Amino acid sequence: MFSPALKAGASGKVTDFNNGTYLVSFTLFWEGQVSLSLLLIHPSEGVSALWRARNQGYDKIMFKGKFVNGTSQVFTECGLTLNSSSELCTYLYGRDQEAFYCMKPQQMPCEALTHVTTMNREISYLSVKEKRLFHKTKVGVEMMKDLEHINVSHCNKREKSTEKCQIGKKTPAPGGYTLRGRWITTFCDQIQLDTNKINGCLKGKLIYLLGDSTLRQWIHYLPRVAKTLKFFDLHGTGPFKKHLLLDAERHTQIQWKKHSYPFITSHLYSVTEEGYIPQEIDQISGDKNTAIVITFGQHFRPFPIDVFIRRAISVRKAIERLFLRSPDTKVIIKTENIREMHIETERFGDFHGYIQYLTLNDIFKDLNVGVIDAWDMTIAYGNNNVHPPDVVIGSQINMFLNYIC
Known part of the structure; x- marks a missing residue:
């Protein structure tokens, strides 16, 4: 919900009734001319494809580790998981022992790792058909075109809390x-x-x-x-x-x-x-x-x-x-x-x-x-x-x- 002239905006709240119908509600926080915008970011088929693709593997990003020993340096592949029969360096963090791995370089100890960088791997878990769902024209589609402005009149009722902002206070949506x-x-x-x-x-x-x-x-x-x-x-x-x-x-x-x-x-x-x-x-x-x-x-x-x-x-x-x-x-x-x-x-x-x-x-x-x-x-x-x-x-x-x- 927005009023550009007032530099005003607020998010709405979507309730899913799990039967194909939804309720979208907005609180009218300010007076004046208000516009509504409702975007369908992805259809449900797109969401299912993204969820499956996300959880299918760790290799959409490639990590490279830089090992330094005096004047010599070498890069090897690293990651949150590594499928390799080569010798690996294992780095464990914190009490919960979260792990990061690098391929061990020859003639260098694991302790010689100094820097890391990443790059995208040219890999996708989406089919050709699924990829079409994420074309620019199909993401964030406006669902309420030609909707008239709403004129919100002055209201004396004050919803605003007078209690000081403090830690531990629950944040509603919208907050x-x-x-x-x-x-x-x-x-x-x-x-x-x-x-x-x-x-x-x-x-x-x-x-x-x-x-x-x-x-x-x-x-x-x-x-x-x-x-x-x-x-x-x-x-x-x-x-x-x-x-x-x-x-x-x-x-x-x-x-x-x-x-x-x-x-x-x-x-x-x-x-x-x-x-x-x-x-x-x-x-x-x-x-x-x-x-x-x-x-x-x-x-x-x-x-x-x-x-x-x-x-x-x-x-x-x-x-x-x-x-x-x-x-x-x-x-x-x-x-x-x-x-x-x-x-x-x-x-x-x-x-x-x-x-x-x-x-x-x-x-x-x-x-x-x-x-x-x-x-x-x-x-x-x-x-x-x-x-x-x-x-x-x-x-x-x-x-x-x-x-x-």
């Missing part, structure tokens, strides 16, 4: 809407923070951002609203090195670290500082001034769903261990956002993301964590970009600051 470009929550009283309030909020805080590049966007946005934060050079190369922001005077530290395998990029990234999220959480002692933000999902889409489920459960267990030693530590889960509709549907389509979104909500539902529903938010903003624009990032960060201050 908010956009108006004049700003995200407005429906389930709690969100304060729009100015520079002074942000600086005060961040004072004495240790903030750990653990995840993918959609969370790295935060660490690049924050110095614009908290001007005293400065990047500290931790050396390293490439966009996926660890990032650190410091304000020594206010004792504020914010760091971003990418999550561990599977991580998909054509850039070489270092494995010597792997940020396997459960392991990272286990290394944080935590206190009332510590906050952890977690997001993962986009890089898991090309792999069978059990990889994502296993990681989500491992993260949950690590959060439970953290709460035992420090129940005051604030943990916020940022769900993944929607992305481009026509790019590599079999590997990265939003159907895979939506299944993960539902799974994540289920696994974390009874934990005392805050949720930033980036899925709902990016639909409301009408943004189909894996890296949303600053207006969306600003809204996510404002929600985060409301949770921690």
Whole structure:
């Protein structure tokens, strides 16, 4: 539901009656001229094909490991599973012993692995007929063409909650809407923070951002609203090195670290500082001034769903261990956002993301964590970009600051 002139938008809610009929409901959050849009992303045959193709194998992405010994270096094939009779190097992570494998190079030890990169394999588990279902013209088809505008008149009834936004509060769907470009929550009283309030909020805080590049966007946005934060050079190369922001005077530290395998990029990234999220959480002692933000999902889409489920459960267990030693530590889960509709549907389509979104909500539902529903938010903003624009990032960060201050 949207009103372009008001820069307003909200997601609808679909109820499936499991008999071929559906109810789509919208809450009228603002007054004025409102338009509705209902897209059929895929027909059910397309969804079935995607689900089967996703869970059929691990080889849509190829990992290459760089081994270095003095001046000599060599690349070998790596992966979450490897079918090979050759000798393998096995790398185990965390208490849950999640594994990553590489073909062992000749005359080099397994410990010589320093970097990894990935590339798409020219492989598909879709038949020629099924591929036609994912042609540009057949994805995201508008189902309610020529629908008249709805004129929403002024209403005195206030649905908005006056209760402060706090961790552990359940997020409904939709959890908010956009108006004049700003995200407005429906389930709690969100304060729009100015520079002074942000600086005060961040004072004495240790903030750990653990995840993918959609969370790295935060660490690049924050110095614009908290001007005293400065990047500290931790050396390293490439966009996926660890990032650190410091304000020594206010004792504020914010760091971003990418999550561990599977991580998909054509850039070489270092494995010597792997940020396997459960392991990272286990290394944080935590206190009332510590906050952890977690997001993962986009890089898991090309792999069978059990990889994502296993990681989500491992993260949950690590959060439970953290709460035992420090129940005051604030943990916020940022769900993944929607992305481009026509790019590599079999590997990265939003159907895979939506299944993960539902799974994540289920696994974390009874934990005392805050949720930033980036899925709902990016639909409301009408943004189909894996890296949303600053207006969306600003809204996510404002929600985060409301949770921690």
